[in-house]
Amino acid sequence: MDEPTRDADPGLFGPGSVTWQMHGDPMMWVAGVRALYLQALHPRAVRGVTQNSDFREDAWGRLMRTAGFVGTLTYGTTEAAETYGARVRGIHRLLKATDPATGESYGVDEPGLLLWVHCAEVDSYLQVQRRSGFPLTDAQADRYVDEQRVSARLVGLDPSHVPATTAALAAHLRRVRPELAAGPEARDVDDFLRSPPVHALLTPARALLWRRVAALAYDSLPPYAHELYGRAAPPPEAVDRRLRTTGATLRRIPARLRWCLPPGHIVKAMKRLGPDSRPAPYKLRRQAAILDAPGRAQQ
Structure with a gap:
């Protein structure tokens, strides 16, 4: 690995953050799909996607762009993250959606819509990671x-x-709940996620891998989401067992194999900052142990 640059930019979060350690975990893919399911239940928010994108024709491209955004914000330089954010804000300022029932036109960058998308995403990341066995204390989850x-x-x-x-995140999700519904756009997203279009050669992989990921992501949704989508919620204990099993299986894949896939944000960050910047769950356990050490509370 290349020698790290002296005084290299750690980016917006840095190796000492919970974000740095958690976003390198493979269960983030399941969490990301859960976020899509949850976000789609806000009719005004999901229209901003379905009316302004070709998500059915370029679904994988959209997923990779989303992963690229999260990866750049987490592991990229400060300049790269700020530039990416400015580009996203610029695009959102230009986009409108229309309520088919009322004819109302509104911007997709309404603060309430952006906040729903953000909170659904953060909640999904936390829920899937913690339920799948990723080590986070309550204090680290708050952090x-x-x-x-x-x-x-x-x-x-x-x-x-x-x-x-x-606690504030959960309170916000409760406040928004009356606005949620599984309208036609949410049904489209649901149908797509359950069986996305792929090249004929990839059909076996879709059946073997993707549908399992999508099913697990869907099953991990909160009870009210299952009710809105109109399918019975599975027992939470059974879902937790599947999340833990899947997490344990994916985490056994050597990190160097997972991280070599494009766009390679983690590998680039480690080249910039050195091998000690490698994200790993044990670092969070070590942080928690240090904070819980006798006498620490008196310092």
Whole structure:
């Protein structure tokens, strides 16, 4: 590996953050699909996607762009993250959606819509990771929610108006719940995620891998989401077992194999900052142990 650059830029979060360690975990892919399912339940928010994109024709491209955005914000330089954020904000400012029932036209960058998308994403990341066995204390989970206010700023939100704790995040999701519904657009997203179009040669892989990922992501949704989508919620204990099994299986894949896939944000960050910047769950356990050490509370 290349020698790290002296005084290299750690980016917006840096190796000492919860975000840095958690976003390198392979279960983030399941969490990302869960976020799509949850986000689609807000009719105004999901119209912004379905009316302004070719997600059915370029679904994989869209997923990779989303992964690229998260990867750049987490592991890229400060300049790269800020530039990416400015580009996203610029695109959102130009986009409108229309309510088919009322004819109302509105911007997709309404703060309430951006906040819903942000909170559904952060909640999904936390829920899937913690339920699948990724080591996070309650304090670290709060710290993660607080750190993600940086990401919220980059998409155009005022960080002071974004939840900074897991309790505040849960409270916001409860407040938004009356606005949620599984309208036609949410049904389209549901249908797509259950069986996305792929090249004929990839059909076996879709059946073997993707549908399992999508099913697990869907099953991990909260009970009200299952009710809105109209399918019975599976027992949470059974879902947790599957999440833990899947997490344990994916985490056994050598990190160097997972991280070599494009666009390679983690590998680039390690080249910039050195091998000690490698994200790993044990670092969070070590942080928690240090904080819990006798006498620490008195310092």
